[in-house]
Amino acid sequence: MADQFLELAVHIKLASEVVVAAAERLPVLRPDEPGAAADAWSGIMDGLIALNIQLGLMEQLLRAAVRQSAPAPARLSGSH
Numbered sequence: 001m002a003d004q005f006l007e008l009a010v011h012i013k014l015a016s017e018v019v020v021a022a023a024e025r026l027p028v029l030r031p032d033e034p035g036a037a038a039d040a041w042s043g044i045m046d047g048l049i050a051l052n053i054q055l056g057l058m059e060q061l062l063r064a065a066v067r068q069s070a071p072a073p074a075r076l077s078g079s080h
Contacts, residue, residue: 012058
């Protein structure tokens with residue numbers, strides 16, 4: 001199961017890097033005037049936001065799965 005978590009983590013990281021790269025380039029493409037190009041640009045922004053939300057949810061699920069699969073911490077022996 002650890003291999004699957006690692007594989008998922010790699011894909012989340014790669015997807016996150018793509019989102020960051022796209023977000024860095026997108027302001028250059030922003031149209032100055034309203035119209036079809038501005039609408040398309042807004043659609044791309046909406047898509048990047050939705051993708052970012054999904055990546056955040058995947059990260060939360062991965063963290064929860066790792067916590068559930070981790071062995072319980074060993075108890076200290078003896079009482080004080």
